[in-house]
Amino acid sequence: MKVLQINNVSKIYNENDVQVNAVNGVTLDFQEAEFAAVVGPSGSGKTTLLNLIGGLDNPTSGEILIDGTNLSKLKSSELIDFRMRNIGFVFQAYNLIPVLTAKENVEFIMNLQKWSKKDRDERTFELLKAVGLFDRANSRPTKMSGGQQQRIAVARALASRPKFVLADEPTANLDSKSASTLLEIMEKLNHEEKITFIFSTHDARVVKMAHRVITLEDGKVISDDLRE
Amino acid sequence: MKYGVLIRKEAWSFREGARLTLTFLDSDNNLVGAVFRLAGLYDITNSMFEKSTVFVRSSDLNKLIGLGENDFHQLVVKISNIDQTDAVTDIIAQKLPDLEVINWKKLQPDLAMMTGMVEQFYLIFGLIILAALAFGIINTMLMVVMERTRELGMLTAIGMNKRKVFSMIMLESVFLSLIGGVTGMIISYILISITSHTGIDLSQQAEGFEAFGYSAIVYPMISARFFVMVAVLIIITGVLSSIYPSMKALKLNPVEAIRSE
Numbered sequence: 359m360k361v362l363q364i365n366n367v368s369k370i371y372n373e374n375d376v377q378v379n380a381v382n383g384v385t386l387d388f389q390e391a392e393f394a395a396v397v398g399p400s401g402s403g404k405t406t407l408l409n410l411i412g413g414l415d416n417p418t419s420g421e422i423l424i425d426g427t428n429l430s431k432l433k434s435s436e437l438i439d440f441r442m443r444n445i446g447f448v449f450q451a452y453n454l455i456p457v458l459t460a461k462e463n464v465e466f467i468m469n470l471q472k473w474s475k476k477d478r479d480e481r482t483f484e485l486l487k488a489v490g491l492f493d494r495a496n497s498r499p500t501k502m503s504g505g506q507q508q509r510i511a512v513a514r515a516l517a518s519r520p521k522f523v524l525a526d527e528p529t530a531n532l533d534s535k536s537a538s539t540l541l542e543i544m545e546k547l548n549h550e551e552k553i554t555f556i557f558s559t560h561d562a563r564v565v566k567m568a569h570r571v572i573t574l575e576d577g578k579v580i581s582d583d584l585r586e
Numbered sequence: 587m588k589y590g591v592l593i594r595k596e597a598w599s600f601r602e603g604a605r606l607t608l609t610f611l612d613s614d615n616n617l618v619g620a621v622f623r624l625a626g627l628y629d630i631t632n633s634m635f636e637k638s639t640v641f642v643r644s645s646d647l648n649k650l651i652g653l654g655e656n657d658f659h660q661l662v663v664k665i666s667n668i669d670q671t672d673a674v675t676d677i678i679a680q681k682l683p684d685l686e687v688i689n690w691k692k693l694q695p696d697l698a699m700m701t702g703m704v705e706q707f708y709l710i711f712g713l714i715i716l717a718a719l720a721f722g723i724i725n726t727m728l729m730v731v732m733e734r735t736r737e738l739g740m741l742t743a744i745g746m747n748k749r750k751v752f753s754m755i756m757l758e759s760v761f762l763s764l765i766g767g768v769t770g771m772i773i774s775y776i777l778i779s780i781t782s783h784t785g786i787d788l789s790q791q792a793e794g795f796e797a798f799g800y801s802a803i804v805y806p807m808i809s810a811r812f813f814v815m816v817a818v819l820i821i822i823t824g825v826l827s828s829i830y831p832s833m834k835a836l837k838l839n840p841v842e843a844i845r846s847e
Contacts, residue, residue: 409841412743414743414840414841415841434748435747435748438742438745438746438747438748439745439747441743441744441745442744442745442746442747443745446744447740447743447744449740449844451736451844453736453737453740453844455737455741456737466744467744467745470745470746470750514744
């Protein structure tokens with residue numbers, strides 16, 4: 359089942375009167391439970407593509423359909439609500455809320471969606487166990503390592519069972535051991551939750567683990583390898 | 587007879603038992619006079635009163651000016667709430683239309699003017715304080731928005747809508763104002779509770795105060811209504827001051843904000 363369709367999407371920026379084709383005519387489809395990596399050199403358009411898929415930026419042309427909904431047809435407030443319900447984000451810099459505990463960070467989106475306390479607690483503890491941080495539920499991010507914080511970020515991204523999770527360089531700030539642990543957890547959750555993961559990455563470990571590797575160069579897809 | 591210490595200063599001689607001639611207008615407007623013996627001095631915090639008033643036995647005075655034993659030509663009404671001065675004046679004037687009813691504002695217009703000026707001064711002073719509070723909040727909340735740019739970008743990215751972001755900044759601003767306001771009110775309540783018993787000694791300026799009938803030792807007091815009014819003004823100022831920083835937060839581009847340092 360297609361969760362994401364990218365149809366001939368382009369994004370052009372005007373920088374100092376020079377037009378830059380950050381994304382150039384990209385067409386891709388993603389199925390449920392895919393574990394895909396978007397790779398390419400710096401400036402190839404990986405982050406721009408993820409921003410477009412996540413509804414954080416608007417394509418200059420083309421369309422992006424998530425579960426059949428065309429993002430460009432949504433008003434600004436509808437797009438924010440749509441993101442909340444359908445897309446999970448894992449950022450390079452973790453971006454946890456420092457004044458909230460791990461549990462409160464994970465259940466934040468569920469709070470926005472007005473889940474009942476019972477359902478929130480159940481889902482939160484389930485995810486904290488899955489990422490191996492159940493015993494750190496009441497710790498604040500400042501008391502955790504980078505790897506632990508990123509695991510909490512993954513739990514937060516999955517909390518409301520989105521259609522897919524966008525992870526922009528999630529291992530970039532982690533040591534090798536933390537990065538490996540994180541990737542194993544993400545692969546496990548991808549398998550258990552059947553949620554699509556789309557990475558933008560330079561990390562060879564991510565590429566190795568990915569079931570599908572999409573290579574971008576100068577904003578274009580130059581290869582799309584599906585591995586068994 | 588007792589006369590004020592300031593009369594004594596003016597008198598060219600004083601000794602207890604000394605004689606003093608006083609003249610009056612009687613009830614028929616005839617000039618009458620009598621000799622009185624000095625019995626003592628009084629000292630109050632109103633120098634104008636001291637300069638102009640002597641006390642004699644009412645029976646002696648009434649005989650001289652042709653009033654009956656139990657007659658009075660002036661009655662002083664003291665009220666507990668100065669804000670009710672005009673209302674009480676009107677009520678007495680209505681109930682006793684044959685009497686001339688004059689309140690302190692007419693008796694001492696300079697004091698009334700000074701009191702009015704002080705009230706206006708407090709109003710201006712209060713507005714200045716609220717303006718300073720507003721600018722302080724705006725500055726603080728703008729710094730908060732700037733320092734939390736990445737966090738705000740992330741919140742918008744993961745799905746916090748504009749109304750919630752706006753409300754969050756506004757609530758933080760109101761809480762900030764209230765915490766400061768409540769702390770200030772507690773401190774002022776404690777200080778006023780202490781000084782309302784001990785008094786604040788302003789005897790350096792005693793002469794000036796006594797000219798208007800004020801004591802050199804001031805006993806401050808404050809009403810619960812004042813605290814409520816201050817709390818309401820603080821909340822309103824907090825809400826209004828948060829509008830600009832909240833609008834700045836809404837204008838953040840999530841993509842750029844997430845990447846900011």
